[in-house]
Amino acid sequence: MHGILSGLDKIGITGMSNMDIYGDPGKNGEEDSTGKLPGTWFSEAVEKDFLYDKSHSCPVCHNEFKTPTVRANKLRPMGADYDLRPRFEGIDPLKYEVVMCHECGYAALGNYFDKMTVAQAGLIREGITKHYKKFDATSTFTYDQAFLRYQLALGNAVIKRSKASEKAYLCLKMAWLLRGKKEAIDGGVLEYEPGKYADTIREIEVMQKELLGNAIEGFIKAKQSEAFPICGIDRTTLDYIIAAEAVNVEDYVLALQILNDLIKKPGISKEMEQRCHALMIRIKDT
Numbered sequence: 001m002h003g004i005l006s007g008l009d010k011i012g013i014t015g016m017s018n019m020d021i022y023g024d025p026g027k028n029g030e031e032d033s034t035g036k037l038p039g040t041w042f043s044e045a046v047e048k049d050f051l052y053d054k055s056h057s058c059p060v061c062h063n064e065f066k067t068p069t070v071r072a073n074k075l076r077p078m079g080a081d082y083d084l085r086p087r088f089e090g091i092d093p094l095k096y097e098v099v100m101c102h103e104c105g106y107a108a109l110g111n112y113f114d115k116m117t118v119a120q121a122g123l124i125r126e127g128i129t130k131h132y133k134k135f136d137a138t139s140t141f142t143y144d145q146a147f148l149r150y151q152l153a154l155g156n157a158v159i160k161r162s163k164a165s166e167k168a169y170l171c172l173k174m175a176w177l178l179r180g181k182k183e184a185i186d187g188g189v190l191e192y193e194p195g196k197y198a199d200t201i202r203e204i205e206v207m208q209k210e211l212l213g214n215a216i217e218g219f220i221k222a223k224q225s226e227a228f229p230i231c232g233i234d235r236t237t238l239d240y241i242i243a244a245e246a247v248n249v250e251d252y253v254l255a256l257q258i259l260n261d262l263i264k265k266p267g268i269s270k271e272m273e274q275r276c277h278a279l280m281i282r283i284k285d286t
Helices: 006-011 118-129 143-159 164-186 197-225 235-248 252-263 270-285
Strands: 051-057 064-070 077-080 086-088 098-100 107-109
Touching: 006 143, 098 143, 107 143, 107 164, 118 143, 143 164, 164 197, 164 235, 197 235, 235 252, 235 270, 252 270
Parallel strands: none
Antiparallel strands: 051 064, 077 086, 098 107
């Protein structure tokens, strides 16, 4: 992994691997790519029982298609990590949150997929579709396949000049997706290339940290210019998530600053206050 958008080179969308996702996207390169799609060398548990095919109409090319979607009534919550990443039994729903049109290459999180202006559709056709190399859809996704879809969604968000919050939310979910992949490897659910365990985990951890840094940056920008709720998240919860991810990227000054402000906030819930104190103890113990 050489950049949070580097995987897009393999589907023809070049020149984005080192792009500042919160800057001006500029013009996409014309260079062609002959790379193959990321390998599916991880063996995945059968997930079809958790899924159904949901119909969509692409707002860019008007293609009608279906995409695997998690059945909400099948999910069994198993709590959440300290940064509020949710856990479920038997499936990682994060793998299925990106909706993608395989015809034109437009992709976005489900809640954002239909939110498209005429000008944005034009930007997507010029910056994504023009360079996109089609590949076949599958009925389930490996972590690698899901990550490529997230990379494409983030690339689309940059090209269509989405709000900082949408890009930050994608980065957060991509980091959480990689955590799920690491846990699956460590739990023996996914195989790794023989002799490459340390390298594989190191790649995941480096990419996670980069994504979380981008998520923090984007959410801070969003707080300055967007109205709450941001990505469906209230102010207190978003501040807590930023603090928790700041701990994950070892920015303890930022984390403590946010946490100290949160625990002094009038009307903060007892649960959130306990989470803040627990996170402060975690920082102290590092």
